[in-house]
Amino acid sequence: MTPIIELNRTGGRTAMNRAILGACAAAIVFVPVAASAHPGVVGLTHGFASGWTHPFSGMDHILAMIAVGLFAAHMGGRARWLVPLTFVSVLALAGVAGMAGVKLxxxxxxxxxxxxxxxxxxxxxxxxxxxxxxFLVGFFAIFHGHAHGTEMPESMSGLTYGLGFVCATVLLHATGVGLGIAIGRTGPATGRQLAQVTGAAISFAAIALLILP
Incomplete structure (x- = not known):
């Protein structure tokens, strides 16, 4: 592959990532404004705000989504955007299934x-x-998405709620990817040690959440 082609692909991925984050930022700004400007649209702001905050309400969700970003950063290349994108896509589909009452x-x-x-x-x-x-992150995204979908109150707008938690998930993934890249730039030895400590801390925290009441 020539350097020019690789540069174009890298630029395309960067542009796509910026577009996704930009769309989320725009939604955060304009959805509440649109709701207040159209009082007849009931639950719009409440739905988005609840969807946005829901992933932050459970430490297990936060740790998993950041871990996906860290894993993607370690993989490098196209995996940096493809792994998080897979998680978000499956998360959304599983959320719809959970809203529809599908049991998991x-x-x-x-x-x-x-x-x-x-x-x-x-x-x-x-x-x-x-x-x-x-495939690995997609499999685990099924459980997270289903939990989000089943926990959504029926009175909320499904579309705006879903947009909220998808944007929050993208933010958490981006945080993990950024942290992973920063760890990698500390050098091979230091980076490996930091990754080991970070990954182990995430796993131990999950075990604690699983066994503690």
Missing amino acids: PFAEIGIAMSVIVLGLAVAFQLSVPTLVAT
Whole structure:
């Protein structure tokens, strides 16, 4: 692959990432404004605000989404955007299924296991093909998305609520990717040690959440 083609692809990925974050930022600014300007639209602001804050209401969700970003940063290349994008996409689909009343057994255990496994993947600097990584995070995203969907009160706007938690998820993934890149820039030895400590801390926190009342 020539440097020019690689540069174009990198630029395209950067532009896409900026577009996603820009769309979320615009939604945060304009959705509440639109709601207040149209009082007949009931629950619009409440739906988006609740969806936005919901991923931050559980430490297991926060840790998993940051771990996805850390894992993606370690993978590098196209995995930096493809792994988080897979998680967000499956999360949204599973959320719709949860809203529709589709049952998913052992959802809470699946969420806890996702944090443990992803934390270990970060700690051990797991290197797998990008396709395998996307399947891994996509599988765990099913549990997180289903939990978000089933916990949404019926009175809220499903569209704006979904937009809120998708944007919050993107922010958490971006935080993880940024942290992972920063860790990688500390040098091979230091970076590996920091990754091990961070990943282990995420896994141990998940275990504590699983066994403590």
